[in-house]
Amino acid sequence: MNRPHYILLPVNPYFITFSLACAFLLNLMPWGRLIGVPDFVALVLLFWNVHQPRKVGMGIAFFLGLLMDVHDASLLGEHALAYTLLSYGAITIHRRVLWMPRGVQVFAVAPLLVVAQLVPFVTRLLMGAAFPGWGYLVHGFVEAALWPLACTLLLMPQRRPANPDDTRPI
Template identity: 50%
Template structure:
């Protein structure tokens, strides 16, 4: 892998248990009964995009679809509303992952705003087609909040991979 000057250290391999645990924790956080406002960021969508960008071979469209169905059942939404949204997010994130990783974290967040907005637009369109009510213009805040949380998610979810391996006299890395 070609590294740019000043780029971060090489990361250790990620544990599949950590990936699944982070997805389940994000699902449980989205299921907390705190009242779901239109402006509330979708943490599960954020984690799905994160792992689709950083581990596209392990977290794919099928995983996004299953978690979307779980959210549909939990929120009593039209079956497939979140599933289509998360699947689209996963597909777009996997498509952009090579280009996105060349940028610093803040520029990655800026580039992900349209992706998060598309996800909320898909959910809104399906809700409106199904006879739902328009949640208001505060819906536009949610993609911005998800982009604001991107650096924090990067810091937290990459932390286990940044731990230093056991030093060895024969291994300089």
């Protein structure tokens, strides 16, 4: 209860766009679907849905999901559905998650990230694709483990003072 709360600067919309674009480019990397490689778009999208739900909503999640579907040459709409459900869940719990310490936030966002991996998994199975193995669901847990690092990196531009002053503690 007595931990310090930082007064954050307003987020720059260009930084939100830049971070989502970087996450999308990381997902475009040719490492395939190796076990343990996270879905960076889902992680960054979840972060912005929790921290800025009025600026990054389900429409952006749906659009990014369609882009991922086109990139993966998968069934059109499976990532869009997963990201939209992820976004809805994040917006639903965003007020509670922000009051938790970072270590506990991992346990709050892990089910959302696992469900976001489970939706394309089940969709592909229902459409007759081969069983990809249970290792496919590990990605959600890896993304949850990366949550504290993502929070630290994406909040850095907001924590810097607008005009630094040695006499001011904030």
